[in-house]
Amino acid sequence: YIFYTDWAWTSFVVFSISQSTMLVVGAIYYMLFTGVPGTATYYATIMTIYTWVAKGAWVALGYPYDFVVVPVWIPSAMLLDLAYWVTRRNKHAAILIGGVLVGMSLPLFNMINLLLVADPLEMAFKYPRPTLPPYMTPIEPQVGKFYNSP
DSSP, X not given: OBOOGGGHHHHHHHHHHHHHHHHHHHHHHHHHHHOOTTHHHHHHHHHHHHHHHHHHHHHHTTOOGGGBOOOOOHHHHHHHXXXXXXTTTOHHHHHHHHHHHHXXXXXXXXXXXXXXXXXXXXXXXXXXXXXXXXXXXXXXXXXXXXXXXX
């Protein structure tokens, strides 16, 4: 995902929660209804490849290589598959233990990943956000324009 420089901590927290949820809900749902172990790793691999494609598209547009940070899903997904394999007799334990493992490990892996990114402040000045088109430029409110006040 694109790691916005001026909302770094907020982005990290929001994306950690959303990516953990996306991985756990998708994989557990599929595993519970198909009974196929190893699904989370497969799911995470597909998401990783998809993000690499998006990263390539941004690089092709002239942005730096580390402008898009690819999240580290696969190790957490492997932990989820392991939890499912260990608790295959108890589906609720699979969800609880697997969810906790992913929720705790994914932000950790991503924090290590994000420490390797080039200085975000420098990137913000090198690659400023594009200006808004005229039709989206905010208009200042004309307060008191037709009111004769002292």
